[in-house]
Amino acid sequence: MTVDVPAWAAEAAALPYPTVFATVSGAHLYGFASVDSDLDLRASHILPAAEVVGLRTGPETISTDTWRDGVELDVVSHDLLKFARMLTSRNGYVLEQLLSPLVVTTSPVHRELVALAPGLITSHHAHHYLGFAATQERLFAKTGELKPALYTLRVLHTGIHLMRTGEVVADLGLLSSLRYVPTLIDLKRSAEHGAFPDSLRSTVLQDIERLRTELESARDTSALPAHADPAAVEALHELVVRTRLVENEVPASSQGHQTPSP
Numbered sequence: 001m002t003v004d005v006p007a008w009a010a011e012a013a014a015l016p017y018p019t020v021f022a023t024v025s026g027a028h029l030y031g032f033a034s035v036d037s038d039l040d041l042r043a044s045h046i047l048p049a050a051e052v053v054g055l056r057t058g059p060e061t062i063s064t065d066t067w068r069d070g071v072e073l074d075v076v077s078h079d080l081l082k083f084a085r086m087l088t089s090r091n092g093y094v095l096e097q098l099l100s101p102l103v104v105t106t107s108p109v110h111r112e113l114v115a116l117a118p119g120l121i122t123s124h125h126a127h128h129y130l131g132f133a134a135t136q137e138r139l140f141a142k143t144g145e146l147k148p149a150l151y152t153l154r155v156l157h158t159g160i161h162l163m164r165t166g167e168v169v170a171d172l173g174l175l176s177s178l179r180y181v182p183t184l185i186d187l188k189r190s191a192e193h194g195a196f197p198d199s200l201r202s203t204v205l206q207d208i209e210r211l212r213t214e215l216e217s218a219r220d221t222s223a224l225p226a227h228a229d230p231a232a233v234e235a236l237h238e239l240v241v242r243t244r245l246v247e248n249e250v251p252a253s254s255q256g257h258q259t260p261s262p
Contacts, residue, residue, distance in 0.1 A: 006039070009104045012073050013041045015062060020044040020080055020243075021110035024102035025093075030154050031171035032185045034192040038072035041104060042097035044083040049244055052081070080109070084240050087113075087120050088228055092128035092158070092168075095121065099168045109243050116239070119232025121166055126219035129159025130212065137208060146188050146196045149204055153181065156211040163218035178207060 005024055006012075013022035026040030027033040051058030062077045078086065078094075086094045098113055132155045140148035150172065157175040162168060169175055173185055180200055187194050196204075 005102055005104065006069065006071065008068060009039070009041065012039075012066075012068055013043055013075055013104050015043065015045045015077055017045040017047060017058070017062075019077075019105050020046060020083075020107055020113070021098070021103070022075075022077075022105040023097055023100035024104060025097050025100060026074075027188075029096065029100055029102060029170050030150075031173040032150055032154075032188040034189050034194075036192045038074050041073065041075045042100075043075065043077035043105070044080050044110075045077045046109075046243060047079045047081075052079075052244070080243060081240055084236050087117070087236065088233055090122065090124040090128050092125055092132070092155075092162075095125070095168050096158075096170050100170070109239065112239055113236075116232050116236055117168075118166060119229035120236070121162070121168075121224060122228055123163065123219055123222040123224040123226055125224075126159055126163055126215060126222070129155045129162070130215060130219075133159075133208070133212060133215075140196075144196055146184060146194045147192065149196055150184055150188055152208055153178070153184075153204070153211070156208065156215055159215045160211065160218050163215065163222040163224065166224055180204070 005028075009024070010022070013019070020043070022041055022043035023029075024040065025042045027037045028039065045062065047058040047060075058079070060079045060082045062075075064073070064075045066073050066075075083094060083098075087098070095117065098110075098117060133152050136148045136152040136155065139145075140152060153176065154170070154172040157172060158168070158170050161175055172181060180203070183197075184200075187197070
């Protein structure tokens with residue numbers, strides 16, 4: 001995957017709390033960013049213990065939407081505890097954010113999370129991809145735009161690959177062998193909300209239905225467990241506690257944007 005991440009991305013992802021990680025998500029991760037796509041940065045931060053257990057709690061989620069050098073920036077960060085809870089659900093979004101190869105900011109805690117991720121992946125993650133595909137297919141039927149068609153194809157391919165291999169890959173260009181996908185990606189890269197070519201509509205709809213059936217079959221025959229590995233969940237719990245306690249020991253005057261090692 002070749003993606004030009006702006007040199008200022010790390011500065012743009014700076015948070016008012018220590019950062020566990022920041023990665024690029026969205027169309028850049030999916031392999032079909034357009035010339036006018038926004039830059040989606042996804043992150044996790046560490047609230048100090050006083051802002052978790054006290055009367056005045058800090059933000060579990062921080063969301064900002066700004067512009068930089070003509071690029072719209074969408075930054076969303078979850079506190080480590082919230083992010084860990086989402087990791088133990090069947091949430092494909094957080095898996096893709098954590099395991100994104102487009103890393104803007106990292107830390108020892110990030111690397112521990114990445115190491116734990118395989119033990120948290122289950123066959124039930126297929127429900128996330130089936131649900132998201134259904135939502136995007138309805139949007140495609142309503143708008144006729146290229147973007148939801150590509151999103152539908154992308155999530156189905158990612159889900160199938162995950163069920164078969166246990167590996168998270170979000171780049172449609174790497175996953176799909178459908179002959180028209182490169183054409184659709186090229187069209188998307190020229191315009192964020194481009195029109196879908198009518199000549200391909202019936203073919204794509206047939207492939208979407210086939211891929212949905214394929215994902216359901218891959219889920220039902222997957223070697224992935226039905227539940228997360230208890231040892232991985234326990235290790236995740238210990239990582240959250242350890243990280244929070246270490247951060248609590250950092251003097252308030254020197255916290256800044258340091259990232260503690262657990």
